[in-house]
Amino acid sequence: xxxxxxxxxxxxxxxxxxxxxxxxxxxxxxxxxxxxxxxxxxxxxxxxxxxxxxxxxxxxxxxxxxxxxxxxxxxxxxxxxxxxxxxxxxxxxxxxxxxxxxxxxxxxxxxxxxxxxxxxxxxxxxxxxxxxxxxxxxxxxxxxxxxxxxxxx
Numbered sequence: 001x002x003x004x005x006x007x008x009x010x011x012x013x014x015x016x017x018x019x020x021x022x023x024x025x026x027x028x029x030x031x032x033x034x035x036x037x038x039x040x041x042x043x044x045x046x047x048x049x050x051x052x053x054x055x056x057x058x059x060x061x062x063x064x065x066x067x068x069x070x071x072x073x074x075x076x077x078x079x080x081x082x083x084x085x086x087x088x089x090x091x092x093x094x095x096x097x098x099x100x101x102x103x104x105x106x107x108x109x110x111x112x113x114x115x116x117x118x119x120x121x122x123x124x125x126x127x128x129x130x131x132x133x134x135x136x137x138x139x140x141x142x143x144x145x146x147x148x149x150x151x152x153x
Contacts, residue, residue, distance in 0.1 A: 003075060005039045005069040008032050012055050013065050019053070028044060 004025075010036070011021035011032075022029040040047050047061035057065055 001039065003072070005035045006072055007036050009047060009061075009065060009068050010038065010072065012036065013061070015058050016054050016056070021055075030114055046067055 001017045008021060011024050012018055012109060015024060018033050019029050022032040025032065036047065043060075043064065045064075046058050048055040048065060049058055053131040
């Protein structure tokens with residue numbers, strides 16, 4: 001599950017349309033639809049009733065939508081705090097697969113003032129260190145095990 005999928009979910013729900021949601025997010029409609037389908041497969045539930053050109057959240061979709069909004073609000077608030085707090089840690093290290101380049105470019109553009117380092121290869125020793133480090137959130141996406149470091153403020 002990825003943040004952009006949650007943003008697309010919210011946009012579809014708010015606009016009632018995959019087309020308008022794709023326009024709002026500046027991506028093609030087929031790309032947005034594929035991301036929603038991936039999310040539905042991961043959750044093993046349909047999130048929208050597709051009624052011609054309209055999209056209406058299913059019962060499960062409505063519940064998940066509220067949680068997605070809370071998650072996005074928390075992430076956005078945390079990023080705002082880190083960006084605005086002069087005493088907050090000012091370096092971000094991301095460990096990810098090399099295919100993250102488009103997201104990396106977007107992050108660099110959005111957070112120019114934050115020193116940034118990307119690591120695409122993490123040794124077993126480094127992964128074990130991250131596992132034992134407080135403030136590190138582990139996430140998994142169908143077999144890929146990544147690590148997201150959360151700076152302490």
